[in-house]
Amino acid sequence: MVRMSLAVVCCALVLAGCDTDKQLRQQELDLLQAEEKALLALEATLEDVQKLEGNGRVSLFLSTGLINGILAGASDLKVAVPGVEGTEVLVKSMQTEFRLGLPLVRVEATAAKKGLDAKLEVSAVARLEPTILSGPSPKLVLRVHLDSFVPRAKWGIFDWRIGGFVRDLSRVKLTEELRNLGAIEVPLEAELPLNLPATSTPISFTGVHANVQTPALSLAGKVAASQVLTLPDGLHVYGAVSAKGGK
Amino acid sequence: MKRGFLLIAVSGALATGIVAAATQEEIGAKRAAVKALHDRLAPRVAPLLVSGSDVRAFVSLAPIVEGIAAIAATPPVTRTIRVQSTGANGKFWENGDWCHSFVELQSPDAFMATAELTNLVGSILDNGTIQVSTRALARGKAQMKFQFKGMRVRGPLGIGNVCPPGGGVGSSIGVGFDKDLDLVLQVALSRGPDARSVSYSAAFVSPEKVDVTAQIGLGALGTLGHPVSFPLPRTPLASGSFPLLFAQQGKFTLPGGATRAYSLALTPQSFVVNRTGVTATWKSAVQFR
Numbered sequence: 001m002v003r004m005s006l007a008v009v010c011c012a013l014v015l016a017g018c019d020t021d022k023q024l025r026q027q028e029l030d031l032l033q034a035e036e037k038a039l040l041a042l043e044a045t046l047e048d049v050q051k052l053e054g055n056g057r058v059s060l061f062l063s064t065g066l067i068n069g070i071l072a073g074a075s076d077l078k079v080a081v082p083g084v085e086g087t088e089v090l091v092k093s094m095q096t097e098f099r100l101g102l103p104l105v106r107v108e109a110t111a112a113k114k115g116l117d118a119k120l121e122v123s124a125v126a127r128l129e130p131t132i133l134s135g136p137s138p139k140l141v142l143r144v145h146l147d148s149f150v151p152r153a154k155w156g157i158f159d160w161r162i163g164g165f166v167r168d169l170s171r172v173k174l175t176e177e178l179r180n181l182g183a184i185e186v187p188l189e190a191e192l193p194l195n196l197p198a199t200s201t202p203i204s205f206t207g208v209h210a211n212v213q214t215p216a217l218s219l220a221g222k223v224a225a226s227q228v229l230t231l232p233d234g235l236h237v238y239g240a241v242s243a244k245g246g247k
Numbered sequence: 248m249k250r251g252f253l254l255i256a257v258s259g260a261l262a263t264g265i266v267a268a269a270t271q272e273e274i275g276a277k278r279a280a281v282k283a284l285h286d287r288l289a290p291r292v293a294p295l296l297v298s299g300s301d302v303r304a305f306v307s308l309a310p311i312v313e314g315i316a317a318i319a320a321t322p323p324v325t326r327t328i329r330v331q332s333t334g335a336n337g338k339f340w341e342n343g344d345w346c347h348s349f350v351e352l353q354s355p356d357a358f359m360a361t362a363e364l365t366n367l368v369g370s371i372l373d374n375g376t377i378q379v380s381t382r383a384l385a386r387g388k389a390q391m392k393f394q395f396k397g398m399r400v401r402g403p404l405g406i407g408n409v410c411p412p413g414g415g416v417g418s419s420i421g422v423g424f425d426k427d428l429d430l431v432l433q434v435a436l437s438r439g440p441d442a443r444s445v446s447y448s449a450a451f452v453s454p455e456k457v458d459v460t461a462q463i464g465l466g467a468l469g470t471l472g473h474p475v476s477f478p479l480p481r482t483p484l485a486s487g488s489f490p491l492l493f494a495q496q497g498k499f500t501l502p503g504g505a506t507r508a509y510s511l512a513l514t515p516q517s518f519v520v521n522r523t524g525v526t527a528t529w530k531s532a533v534q535f536r
Contacts, residue, residue: 025270029474032277039284046291053523055309060492063301066511069533072508073499100288139497170451182501187494193486194311194434196449201480207339207351208358213329214484219314223306223492231297241307243314 023150023170024123030148031104031125038101038230040088045229058223058241062186063234064096067128067142070184070204071095071105074144084168086114089122094144096128096180096234103128103230105144107181112153113165120165121152126181130228130235138188138225140237144181146174192221192241220244300516300528304491306445309373315369315379323363325373328383330477332358339391339422340463340473346410348394350463350473353392353419357512360477364430375520377434382427385457389422402470414431418466424459424475432484438518443495444488445525451479491527508536 053059077091092108109122129143153162172178182237198216202209225239297303318326334355341349352358362383370378396415399406431453439446456478463471499507516528 025274029270029274029277032274032281035281036277036284039281039288046288049291049294053305055307057307058492059305061297061303066301066531066533070499073509073535074501077501079502100292101287130486139314180502182499184499186497189490189492189494192306192489194447194489199484201482203478203480204336204476205477207336208332209334209336210330210332210358212480213331215325215327217312217318221311231292231296233298236295240469241310243310244317
Protein backbone atom coordinates (compact mmCIF):
# COMPACT_ATOMS: atom_id res chain seq x y z
CA MET A 1 0.00 0.00 0.00
CA VAL A 2 2.81 2.33 0.96
CA ARG A 3 4.60 1.54 -2.27
CA MET A 4 1.47 2.38 -4.20
CA SER A 5 1.12 5.71 -2.40
CA LEU A 6 4.73 6.64 -3.10
CA ALA A 7 4.17 5.88 -6.73
CA VAL A 8 1.15 8.22 -6.78
CA VAL A 9 3.20 10.98 -5.14
CA CYS A 10 5.96 10.56 -7.70
CA CYS A 11 3.46 10.66 -10.54
CA ALA A 12 1.87 13.80 -9.13
CA LEU A 13 5.24 15.49 -8.81
CA VAL A 14 6.23 14.57 -12.33
CA LEU A 15 2.94 15.82 -13.70
CA ALA A 16 2.91 19.00 -11.64
CA GLY A 17 6.55 19.92 -11.90
CA CYS A 18 7.78 22.78 -9.72
CA ASP A 19 7.48 26.53 -9.88
CA THR A 20 8.14 29.73 -7.91
CA ASP A 21 4.50 30.87 -7.79
CA LYS A 22 4.42 30.76 -4.01
CA GLN A 23 7.43 33.04 -3.68
CA LEU A 24 5.98 35.35 -6.32
CA ARG A 25 2.73 35.57 -4.36
CA GLN A 26 4.68 36.36 -1.22
CA GLN A 27 6.50 39.06 -3.15
CA GLU A 28 3.15 40.52 -4.19
CA LEU A 29 1.85 40.46 -0.63
CA ASP A 30 5.00 42.17 0.65
CA LEU A 31 4.55 44.80 -1.99
CA LEU A 32 0.92 45.41 -1.04
CA GLN A 33 1.92 45.71 2.60
CA ALA A 34 4.56 48.27 1.66
CA GLU A 35 1.98 50.15 -0.39
CA GLU A 36 -0.50 50.20 2.50
CA LYS A 37 2.19 51.55 4.82
CA ALA A 38 3.15 54.21 2.28
CA LEU A 39 -0.48 55.27 1.79
CA LEU A 40 -0.98 55.68 5.54
CA ALA A 41 2.17 57.81 5.75
CA LEU A 42 1.01 59.90 2.78
CA GLU A 43 -2.41 60.40 4.35
CA ALA A 44 -0.76 62.01 7.38
CA THR A 45 1.36 64.27 5.16
CA LEU A 46 -1.60 65.43 3.11
CA GLU A 47 -3.56 66.73 6.07
CA ASP A 48 -2.87 70.27 4.94
CA VAL A 49 -2.21 70.26 1.20
CA GLN A 50 -2.44 74.08 1.04
CA LYS A 51 0.67 74.40 3.17
CA LEU A 52 2.81 72.51 0.68
CA GLU A 53 2.85 75.45 -1.76
CA GLY A 54 1.84 78.31 0.50
CA ASN A 55 3.72 81.43 1.52
CA GLY A 56 7.39 80.84 2.07
CA ARG A 57 7.38 77.48 0.30
CA VAL A 58 9.15 76.04 -2.71
CA SER A 59 8.48 72.90 -4.70
CA LEU A 60 10.20 70.98 -7.44
CA PHE A 61 8.56 68.26 -9.50
CA LEU A 62 10.42 65.61 -11.48
CA SER A 63 8.26 63.44 -13.72
CA THR A 64 8.42 59.67 -13.96
CA GLY A 65 9.40 60.16 -17.60
CA LEU A 66 12.44 62.16 -16.58
CA ILE A 67 13.39 59.66 -13.88
CA ASN A 68 12.97 56.78 -16.34
CA GLY A 69 15.27 58.64 -18.71
CA ILE A 70 17.94 58.64 -16.02
CA LEU A 71 17.24 55.03 -15.00
CA ALA A 72 17.85 54.07 -18.62
CA GLY A 73 21.50 54.74 -17.81
CA ALA A 74 21.54 51.39 -16.01
CA SER A 75 20.33 49.35 -19.00
CA ASP A 76 22.27 46.15 -19.56
CA LEU A 77 23.84 46.40 -16.15
CA LYS A 78 25.40 43.15 -14.96
CA VAL A 79 25.44 42.33 -11.27
CA ALA A 80 27.32 39.32 -9.91
CA VAL A 81 25.30 37.34 -7.35
CA PRO A 82 27.41 36.68 -4.27
CA GLY A 83 27.26 33.14 -2.93
CA VAL A 84 26.15 31.56 -6.22
CA GLU A 85 29.28 30.93 -8.19
CA GLY A 86 29.28 31.98 -11.82
CA THR A 87 25.88 33.61 -11.55
CA GLU A 88 25.11 37.00 -12.93
CA VAL A 89 21.93 39.05 -13.08
CA LEU A 90 21.50 41.12 -16.20
CA VAL A 91 19.34 44.18 -15.59
CA LYS A 92 17.67 44.82 -18.92
CA SER A 93 15.75 47.87 -17.79
CA MET A 94 14.41 49.72 -14.80
CA GLN A 95 11.10 51.57 -15.03
CA THR A 96 9.20 53.56 -12.44
CA GLU A 97 5.82 52.26 -11.45
CA PHE A 98 5.03 54.92 -8.89
CA ARG A 99 2.02 54.46 -6.69
CA LEU A 100 0.65 56.89 -4.12
CA GLY A 101 3.44 57.26 -1.60
CA LEU A 102 5.44 54.36 -3.03
CA PRO A 103 8.29 55.04 -5.49
CA LEU A 104 8.28 51.56 -6.95
CA VAL A 105 10.71 50.54 -9.67
CA ARG A 106 10.10 47.48 -11.81
CA VAL A 107 13.32 45.80 -12.77
CA GLU A 108 13.35 43.64 -15.86
CA ALA A 109 16.18 41.19 -15.38
CA THR A 110 17.40 37.72 -16.15
CA ALA A 111 19.71 35.47 -14.18
CA ALA A 112 22.24 33.26 -15.91
CA LYS A 113 24.76 30.75 -14.64
CA LYS A 114 27.93 29.69 -16.36
CA GLY A 115 27.60 26.25 -17.83
CA LEU A 116 23.79 26.25 -17.66
CA ASP A 117 22.20 26.82 -21.01
CA ALA A 118 19.19 28.67 -19.62
CA LYS A 119 18.34 32.15 -18.53
CA LEU A 120 15.81 32.63 -15.78
CA GLU A 121 13.52 35.61 -15.74
CA VAL A 122 13.68 37.40 -12.44
CA SER A 123 10.85 39.31 -10.84
CA ALA A 124 12.68 42.08 -9.03
CA VAL A 125 10.99 44.81 -7.06
CA ALA A 126 12.96 47.91 -6.20
CA ARG A 127 12.18 51.27 -4.67
CA LEU A 128 13.68 54.71 -4.99
CA GLU A 129 14.85 55.90 -1.62
CA PRO A 130 14.91 59.71 -1.78
CA THR A 131 17.28 61.54 0.52
CA ILE A 132 17.86 65.27 0.63
CA LEU A 133 21.45 66.19 1.35
CA SER A 134 21.80 69.75 2.59
CA GLY A 135 25.01 71.75 2.83
CA PRO A 136 26.77 74.04 0.40
CA SER A 137 25.90 71.80 -2.57
CA PRO A 138 22.52 70.36 -1.71
CA LYS A 139 21.22 67.48 -3.73
CA LEU A 140 18.40 65.04 -4.00
CA VAL A 141 19.76 61.50 -3.95
CA LEU A 142 17.53 58.73 -5.28
CA ARG A 143 18.97 55.39 -4.27
CA VAL A 144 17.58 52.44 -6.21
CA HIS A 145 17.02 49.87 -3.50
CA LEU A 146 16.25 46.27 -4.39
CA ASP A 147 13.51 44.92 -2.14
CA SER A 148 13.01 41.44 -3.45
CA PHE A 149 14.28 39.14 -6.08
CA VAL A 150 12.35 36.04 -7.16
CA PRO A 151 13.18 33.88 -10.15
CA ARG A 152 10.14 33.30 -12.32
CA ALA A 153 10.41 29.70 -13.38
CA LYS A 154 8.61 26.43 -14.02
CA TRP A 155 10.53 23.21 -14.40
CA GLY A 156 9.98 19.56 -14.48
CA ILE A 157 11.19 17.26 -11.76
CA PHE A 158 13.90 15.96 -14.05
CA ASP A 159 15.23 19.46 -14.81
CA TRP A 160 17.26 19.11 -11.65
CA ARG A 161 19.92 21.60 -12.78
CA ILE A 162 17.38 24.37 -13.25
CA GLY A 163 15.72 23.40 -10.00
CA GLY A 164 19.06 23.65 -8.26
CA PHE A 165 19.76 27.02 -9.82
CA VAL A 166 16.33 28.33 -8.71
CA ARG A 167 16.94 26.99 -5.21
CA ASP A 168 20.35 28.67 -5.09
CA LEU A 169 18.87 31.97 -6.25
CA SER A 170 16.01 31.72 -3.76
CA ARG A 171 18.51 31.30 -0.95
CA VAL A 172 20.50 34.38 -1.90
CA LYS A 173 20.61 36.72 1.01
CA LEU A 174 20.05 40.28 -0.13
CA THR A 175 23.04 42.07 1.25
CA GLU A 176 23.28 45.85 1.18
CA GLU A 177 25.70 45.49 -1.70
CA LEU A 178 23.23 43.45 -3.71
CA ARG A 179 20.31 45.70 -2.80
CA ASN A 180 22.09 48.72 -4.25
CA LEU A 181 21.10 49.14 -7.88
CA GLY A 182 22.54 52.62 -8.17
CA ALA A 183 22.02 56.14 -6.95
CA ILE A 184 20.80 59.14 -8.93
CA GLU A 185 22.00 62.57 -7.87
CA VAL A 186 19.92 65.61 -8.75
CA PRO A 187 21.79 68.75 -7.67
CA LEU A 188 19.53 71.37 -6.14
CA GLU A 189 20.01 75.12 -6.16
CA ALA A 190 19.69 76.51 -2.66
CA GLU A 191 20.62 80.13 -3.29
CA LEU A 192 18.21 82.64 -4.78
CA PRO A 193 20.30 85.80 -4.84
CA LEU A 194 18.56 88.99 -5.86
CA ASN A 195 21.39 91.49 -6.03
CA LEU A 196 21.11 95.09 -7.07
CA PRO A 197 24.72 96.27 -7.32
CA ALA A 198 25.65 99.88 -6.70
CA THR A 199 25.14 101.80 -9.91
CA SER A 200 25.87 105.24 -11.25
CA THR A 201 23.46 106.73 -13.79
CA PRO A 202 24.11 110.09 -15.50
CA ILE A 203 21.39 112.74 -15.37
CA SER A 204 21.23 116.36 -16.39
CA PHE A 205 19.10 119.18 -15.15
CA THR A 206 19.27 122.96 -15.31
CA GLY A 207 22.82 124.04 -14.58
CA VAL A 208 24.15 120.63 -13.61
CA HIS A 209 25.38 117.40 -15.15
CA ALA A 210 25.48 114.76 -12.42
CA ASN A 211 25.50 111.08 -11.62
CA VAL A 212 22.84 109.40 -9.51
CA GLN A 213 24.53 106.75 -7.40
CA THR A 214 22.22 104.11 -6.03
CA PRO A 215 23.47 101.85 -3.25
CA ALA A 216 23.92 98.11 -3.54
CA LEU A 217 20.92 96.28 -2.22
CA SER A 218 20.63 92.54 -1.96
CA LEU A 219 18.11 89.96 -0.93
CA ALA A 220 19.62 86.60 -0.25
CA GLY A 221 16.99 83.91 -0.70
CA LYS A 222 17.82 80.53 0.78
CA VAL A 223 16.00 77.32 -0.08
CA ALA A 224 15.85 74.33 2.24
CA ALA A 225 14.21 71.24 0.72
CA SER A 226 12.80 68.97 3.39
CA GLN A 227 10.20 66.58 2.06
CA VAL A 228 9.70 64.30 -0.93
CA LEU A 229 6.27 62.98 -1.89
CA THR A 230 5.82 60.16 -4.35
CA LEU A 231 2.74 60.48 -6.50
CA PRO A 232 1.89 58.54 -9.65
CA ASP A 233 3.16 61.41 -11.85
CA GLY A 234 6.60 61.62 -10.27
CA LEU A 235 8.50 62.96 -7.29
CA HIS A 236 7.41 66.19 -5.61
CA VAL A 237 10.09 67.87 -3.50
CA TYR A 238 8.86 70.47 -1.02
CA GLY A 239 10.75 72.90 1.14
CA ALA A 240 10.90 76.40 2.50
CA VAL A 241 12.46 79.60 1.26
CA SER A 242 13.66 82.40 3.47
CA ALA A 243 15.21 85.72 2.52
CA LYS A 244 17.57 88.02 4.28
CA GLY A 245 17.82 91.61 3.18
CA GLY A 246 20.91 93.75 3.38
CA LYS A 247 23.98 94.86 1.57
CA MET B 248 -3.68 2.87 4.98
CA LYS B 249 -3.91 6.23 6.72
CA ARG B 250 -0.33 7.03 5.73
CA GLY B 251 -1.21 6.24 2.15
CA PHE B 252 -4.10 8.71 2.08
CA LEU B 253 -1.89 11.36 3.65
CA LEU B 254 0.72 10.96 0.94
CA ILE B 255 -1.93 11.14 -1.74
CA ALA B 256 -3.34 14.32 -0.15
CA VAL B 257 0.10 15.96 -0.02
CA SER B 258 0.83 15.06 -3.61
CA GLY B 259 -2.52 16.47 -4.66
CA ALA B 260 -1.85 19.69 -2.81
CA LEU B 261 1.50 20.08 -4.52
CA ALA B 262 -0.08 19.51 -7.86
CA THR B 263 -2.93 21.99 -7.46
CA GLY B 264 -1.26 24.74 -5.47
CA ILE B 265 -3.64 24.57 -2.47
CA VAL B 266 -0.62 25.05 -0.18
CA ALA B 267 -0.57 28.73 -1.16
CA ALA B 268 -4.36 29.27 -0.90
CA ALA B 269 -4.12 31.15 2.39
CA THR B 270 -1.62 33.60 0.90
CA GLN B 271 -3.93 34.20 -2.02
CA GLU B 272 -6.68 35.20 0.42
CA GLU B 273 -4.31 37.49 2.24
CA ILE B 274 -3.39 39.10 -1.06
CA GLY B 275 -7.05 39.67 -1.85
CA ALA B 276 -7.73 41.25 1.55
CA LYS B 277 -4.66 43.45 1.37
CA ARG B 278 -5.49 44.51 -2.15
CA ALA B 279 -8.94 45.62 -0.98
CA ALA B 280 -7.45 47.57 1.96
CA VAL B 281 -4.98 49.31 -0.36
CA LYS B 282 -7.73 50.19 -2.81
CA ALA B 283 -9.88 51.70 -0.06
CA LEU B 284 -6.97 53.84 1.12
CA HIS B 285 -6.15 54.80 -2.44
CA ASP B 286 -9.73 55.88 -3.14
CA ARG B 287 -9.75 57.98 0.01
CA LEU B 288 -6.54 59.79 -0.87
CA ALA B 289 -7.02 60.26 -4.61
CA PRO B 290 -9.16 63.46 -4.37
CA ARG B 291 -6.64 65.09 -2.01
CA VAL B 292 -3.74 64.24 -4.25
CA ALA B 293 -5.40 65.36 -7.49
CA PRO B 294 -4.55 69.10 -7.13
CA LEU B 295 -0.88 68.26 -6.68
CA LEU B 296 -0.51 66.22 -9.84
CA VAL B 297 1.39 67.66 -12.80
CA SER B 298 0.55 66.59 -16.30
CA GLY B 299 2.31 67.28 -19.56
CA SER B 300 5.55 68.54 -17.96
CA ASP B 301 8.73 66.86 -16.82
CA VAL B 302 9.93 69.54 -14.46
CA ARG B 303 7.96 72.11 -12.50
CA ALA B 304 9.41 74.60 -10.04
CA PHE B 305 7.59 76.94 -7.69
CA VAL B 306 9.07 79.62 -5.46
CA SER B 307 7.00 81.74 -3.11
CA LEU B 308 7.92 85.43 -3.27
CA ALA B 309 6.57 86.25 0.19
CA PRO B 310 9.93 85.86 2.00
CA ILE B 311 11.55 88.30 -0.44
CA VAL B 312 8.99 90.92 0.57
CA GLU B 313 9.78 90.26 4.21
CA GLY B 314 13.47 90.57 3.45
CA ILE B 315 12.97 94.05 2.01
CA ALA B 316 11.75 95.34 5.36
CA ALA B 317 15.01 94.13 6.88
CA ILE B 318 16.97 96.46 4.58
CA ALA B 319 15.48 99.40 6.52
CA ALA B 320 17.41 98.22 9.57
CA THR B 321 20.77 98.41 7.83
CA PRO B 322 23.05 101.47 8.39
CA PRO B 323 21.87 104.61 6.51
CA VAL B 324 24.99 104.63 4.34
CA THR B 325 23.89 101.36 2.74
CA ARG B 326 20.50 102.77 1.71
CA THR B 327 21.32 106.28 0.62
CA ILE B 328 21.11 107.53 -2.95
CA ARG B 329 23.69 110.16 -3.88
CA VAL B 330 23.64 112.75 -6.64
CA GLN B 331 27.06 114.14 -7.44
CA SER B 332 27.67 116.79 -10.07
CA THR B 333 30.23 116.18 -12.79
CA GLY B 334 30.09 119.53 -14.55
CA ALA B 335 28.07 122.62 -15.35
CA ASN B 336 25.13 122.40 -17.71
CA GLY B 337 24.69 126.05 -18.58
CA LYS B 338 23.46 128.46 -15.94
CA PHE B 339 21.74 127.27 -12.82
CA TRP B 340 19.87 130.54 -12.59
CA GLU B 341 19.86 133.65 -14.73
CA ASN B 342 17.71 136.77 -14.60
CA GLY B 343 17.33 139.29 -17.44
CA ASP B 344 15.95 142.01 -15.18
CA TRP B 345 19.16 141.75 -13.23
CA CYS B 346 21.18 142.38 -16.35
CA HIS B 347 21.61 138.63 -16.84
CA SER B 348 23.10 138.13 -13.44
CA PHE B 349 23.59 134.41 -13.08
CA VAL B 350 24.40 131.56 -10.77
CA GLU B 351 26.42 128.61 -12.00
CA LEU B 352 28.36 125.73 -10.53
CA GLN B 353 31.54 126.93 -8.99
CA SER B 354 33.39 123.74 -9.81
CA PRO B 355 32.40 120.48 -11.53
CA ASP B 356 31.85 118.62 -8.24
CA ALA B 357 30.28 121.50 -6.33
CA PHE B 358 26.76 120.02 -6.23
CA MET B 359 25.93 117.10 -3.98
CA ALA B 360 22.64 115.68 -2.78
CA THR B 361 21.69 112.65 -0.75
CA ALA B 362 18.42 110.81 -0.30
CA GLU B 363 18.24 108.39 2.58
CA LEU B 364 15.72 105.62 1.91
CA THR B 365 13.55 105.00 4.94
CA ASN B 366 10.38 103.02 5.62
CA LEU B 367 11.16 100.46 2.97
CA VAL B 368 8.05 98.41 2.35
CA GLY B 369 7.89 95.52 -0.08
CA SER B 370 4.80 94.23 -1.80
CA ILE B 371 3.96 91.98 -4.72
CA LEU B 372 1.74 93.23 -7.52
CA ASP B 373 -0.77 91.05 -9.35
CA ASN B 374 1.72 90.46 -12.15
CA GLY B 375 4.33 89.29 -9.66
CA THR B 376 6.42 92.45 -9.83
CA ILE B 377 8.14 93.15 -6.54
CA GLN B 378 7.49 96.73 -5.53
CA VAL B 379 9.62 98.59 -3.02
CA SER B 380 8.09 101.78 -1.65
CA THR B 381 10.27 104.08 0.36
CA ARG B 382 10.32 107.52 1.88
CA ALA B 383 13.41 109.40 0.73
CA LEU B 384 14.82 112.21 2.83
CA ALA B 385 16.55 114.32 0.20
CA ARG B 386 19.13 116.93 1.18
CA GLY B 387 21.22 118.91 -1.27
CA LYS B 388 23.82 121.64 -1.22
CA ALA B 389 25.98 123.32 -3.79
CA GLN B 390 28.67 125.91 -3.90
CA MET B 391 27.86 128.29 -6.74
CA LYS B 392 29.37 131.26 -8.44
CA PHE B 393 27.03 134.25 -8.38
CA GLN B 394 27.88 136.85 -10.99
CA PHE B 395 25.93 139.98 -10.10
CA LYS B 396 25.67 142.46 -12.96
CA GLY B 397 23.40 144.99 -11.34
CA MET B 398 19.79 145.96 -11.86
CA ARG B 399 18.51 147.00 -15.25
CA VAL B 400 17.49 150.69 -15.21
CA ARG B 401 14.49 151.61 -17.27
CA GLY B 402 13.78 155.29 -18.06
CA PRO B 403 10.36 156.99 -17.90
CA LEU B 404 7.81 155.89 -20.48
CA GLY B 405 9.90 152.85 -21.21
CA ILE B 406 12.66 154.86 -22.75
CA GLY B 407 16.11 153.57 -21.92
CA ASN B 408 16.98 150.15 -20.71
CA VAL B 409 20.40 150.29 -19.25
CA CYS B 410 22.61 147.96 -17.31
CA PRO B 411 25.66 149.10 -15.44
CA PRO B 412 28.83 148.86 -17.46
CA GLY B 413 31.33 146.06 -16.88
CA GLY B 414 30.98 142.36 -16.15
CA GLY B 415 29.65 142.78 -12.66
CA VAL B 416 30.89 141.34 -9.41
CA GLY B 417 31.39 137.66 -8.77
CA SER B 418 31.03 135.92 -5.45
CA SER B 419 30.70 132.41 -4.08
CA ILE B 420 27.32 131.53 -2.62
CA GLY B 421 25.68 128.49 -1.08
CA VAL B 422 22.60 126.82 -2.47
CA GLY B 423 20.62 124.26 -0.50
CA PHE B 424 17.40 122.33 -0.47
CA ASP B 425 15.68 119.60 1.45
CA LYS B 426 12.60 117.63 0.66
CA ASP B 427 10.97 114.39 1.72
CA LEU B 428 9.49 112.42 -1.12
CA ASP B 429 8.07 108.98 -1.89
CA LEU B 430 10.04 106.79 -4.25
CA VAL B 431 8.83 103.57 -5.81
CA LEU B 432 11.22 100.97 -7.19
CA GLN B 433 9.96 97.91 -9.05
CA VAL B 434 11.74 94.64 -9.65
CA ALA B 435 10.23 92.85 -12.64
CA LEU B 436 10.72 89.09 -12.97
CA SER B 437 10.84 87.13 -16.21
CA ARG B 438 12.17 83.87 -17.60
CA GLY B 439 15.93 83.93 -17.95
CA PRO B 440 17.68 83.45 -21.30
CA ASP B 441 19.09 80.07 -20.23
CA ALA B 442 15.51 78.76 -19.86
CA ARG B 443 15.91 77.63 -16.25
CA SER B 444 16.64 80.92 -14.48
CA VAL B 445 14.56 83.86 -13.37
CA SER B 446 15.77 87.22 -14.64
CA TYR B 447 15.13 90.38 -12.68
CA SER B 448 15.35 94.02 -13.60
CA ALA B 449 14.99 96.89 -11.15
CA ALA B 450 14.03 100.46 -12.01
CA PHE B 451 12.47 103.52 -10.39
CA VAL B 452 8.91 103.96 -11.57
CA SER B 453 7.81 106.90 -9.47
CA PRO B 454 8.16 109.83 -9.33
CA GLU B 455 9.35 110.74 -12.83
CA LYS B 456 11.21 113.73 -11.45
CA VAL B 457 11.95 115.34 -8.15
CA ASP B 458 10.88 118.96 -7.84
CA VAL B 459 12.60 121.00 -5.17
CA THR B 460 13.03 124.66 -4.42
CA ALA B 461 16.68 125.56 -4.16
CA GLN B 462 17.35 128.34 -1.72
CA ILE B 463 19.94 130.60 -3.32
CA GLY B 464 21.57 132.93 -0.82
CA LEU B 465 22.42 136.15 -2.62
CA GLY B 466 24.11 137.89 0.27
CA ALA B 467 22.81 141.37 0.77
CA LEU B 468 20.13 140.77 -1.87
CA GLY B 469 18.46 138.17 0.29
CA THR B 470 17.50 134.59 -0.47
CA LEU B 471 15.98 133.47 -3.71
CA GLY B 472 13.75 130.39 -4.01
CA HIS B 473 14.53 128.76 -7.33
CA PRO B 474 12.59 125.71 -8.61
CA VAL B 475 14.83 122.85 -9.70
CA SER B 476 13.70 119.60 -11.23
CA PHE B 477 15.85 116.45 -11.06
CA PRO B 478 14.89 113.64 -13.40
CA LEU B 479 14.99 110.18 -11.80
CA PRO B 480 16.76 107.64 -13.99
CA ARG B 481 14.12 105.34 -15.53
CA THR B 482 16.53 102.92 -17.12
CA PRO B 483 17.02 99.66 -15.18
CA LEU B 484 19.28 100.27 -12.24
CA ALA B 485 20.30 96.66 -12.15
CA SER B 486 19.48 93.31 -13.64
CA GLY B 487 20.54 89.75 -13.06
CA SER B 488 19.24 86.25 -12.73
CA PHE B 489 19.08 83.36 -10.31
CA PRO B 490 18.55 79.64 -10.98
CA LEU B 491 15.25 78.00 -10.15
CA LEU B 492 15.84 75.22 -7.63
CA PHE B 493 17.58 72.63 -9.76
CA ALA B 494 20.75 72.16 -11.77
CA GLN B 495 20.77 70.69 -15.25
CA GLN B 496 23.67 68.33 -14.65
CA GLY B 497 23.64 65.30 -12.42
CA LYS B 498 25.04 61.80 -12.21
CA PHE B 499 23.90 58.22 -11.86
CA THR B 500 26.26 56.06 -9.80
CA LEU B 501 25.91 52.40 -10.72
CA PRO B 502 26.70 49.39 -8.55
CA GLY B 503 30.45 48.99 -8.46
CA GLY B 504 31.01 52.72 -8.45
CA ALA B 505 30.88 53.53 -12.17
CA THR B 506 29.14 56.86 -12.80
CA ARG B 507 27.17 58.13 -15.74
CA ALA B 508 26.89 61.90 -15.97
CA TYR B 509 23.66 63.22 -17.42
CA SER B 510 22.25 66.57 -18.35
CA LEU B 511 18.68 67.72 -18.76
CA ALA B 512 17.84 69.28 -22.13
CA LEU B 513 15.06 71.64 -21.14
CA THR B 514 12.30 72.96 -23.37
CA PRO B 515 10.50 75.78 -21.58
CA GLN B 516 6.75 75.54 -21.30
CA SER B 517 4.96 77.94 -18.95
CA PHE B 518 6.35 80.74 -16.81
CA VAL B 519 3.88 82.40 -14.49
CA VAL B 520 4.64 85.14 -12.01
CA ASN B 521 1.88 86.34 -9.73
CA ARG B 522 1.24 87.27 -6.12
CA THR B 523 1.76 83.68 -5.05
CA GLY B 524 5.18 83.33 -6.58
CA VAL B 525 7.03 82.10 -9.64
CA THR B 526 5.92 78.86 -11.31
CA ALA B 527 7.73 77.45 -14.32
CA THR B 528 7.41 74.20 -16.23
CA TRP B 529 9.59 72.42 -18.75
CA LYS B 530 9.67 69.37 -20.93
CA SER B 531 12.96 67.62 -20.56
CA ALA B 532 15.03 64.97 -22.24
CA VAL B 533 17.85 63.18 -20.44
CA GLN B 534 21.17 63.10 -22.23
CA PHE B 535 24.07 60.99 -21.02
CA ARG B 536 27.50 62.40 -21.62
